[in-house]
Amino acid sequence: xxxxxxxxxxxxxxxxxxxxxxxxxxACGAEExxxxxxxxxxxxxNDVWHAAKxxxxxxxxxxxxxxxLLEITNGEEILLVSDYGQNRYSxxxxxxxxxxxxxxxxxxxxxxxSVLIEGKPCSDTMSGESxxxxxxxxxxxxxxxxxxxxxx
Numbered sequence: 001x002x003x004x005x006x007x008x009x010x011x012x013x014x015x016x017x018x019x020x021x022x023x024x025x026x027a028c029g030a031e032e033x034x035x036x037x038x039x040x041x042x043x044x045x046n047d048v049w050h051a052a053k054x055x056x057x058x059x060x061x062x063x064x065x066x067x068x069l070l071e072i073t074n075g076e077e078i079l080l081v082s083d084y085g086q087n088r089y090s091x092x093x094x095x096x097x098x099x100x101x102x103x104x105x106x107x108x109x110x111x112x113x114s115v116l117i118e119g120k121p122c123s124d125t126m127s128g129e130s131x132x133x134x135x136x137x138x139x140x141x142x143x144x145x146x147x148x149x150x151x152x
Contacts, residue, residue, distance in 0.1 A: 053151040059117070061135040063146020064125045070115065070137055070148065078109055080137060082144065089113075089139070112140045122147035 045051075052060050052071055059072040068082040073093065080089040091109045098105050103119025116136040123130050124147050131147035138144075 049149075049151065057151055059148060059150050061117075061133075061137075061146050061148025062124060063135070063137075063144050068137070068144050068146065070135065070146075072107070072115070078107060078115065080139065082139070082142075112138075114138045117148065 049060060056073050056076070057071045058074045059070075061070040062068070066082060067084040068080065070081075071077075071079045073079070076093050078091040078093055080091075081087070082089070091113065094107055094109055096105045096107045105117040107115040107117075109115065114137075116138075118134045118136075119132070120134045121130065121132065122134040129147075132149045133147065135146050135148040136143060137146075
């Protein structure tokens with residue numbers, strides 16, 4: 001076998017191995033892309049909003065000073081976590097009162113607790129992230145203001 005033939009054979013084998021590796025890697029990616037559950041779980045690992053959506057949360061809001069978050073799961077729960085996670089309030093879901101003309105929705109949770117969602121653009125004071133609605137949570141004498149969005 002001549003050296004030219006050996007080099008040609010070596011080049012052919014190298015290209016074959018490269019193609020085989022490419023096909024293997026592509027197949028792995030294709031399986032993940034074809035699996036919507038795996039894709040959604042991968043997104044949720046890095047995105048708390050997406051993770052909330054996968055848990056069935058229909059609406060989520062956040063606010064600052066002190067840090068708080070609100071999650072509304074239709075038909076189940078209204079969850080408020082306040083004071084940077086130190087306080088957690090779980091309320092049974094209540095049907096909201098809607099005023100579509102005014103773009104306002106109110107969840108009157110009990111005599112001293114309510115959630116007001118208004119269709120006014122909002123920007124988070126810490127992150128600068130833009131949101132679709134302004135949210136105000138009244139918990140007794142405490143009023144928490146922030147921003148939120150529906151999770152479809």
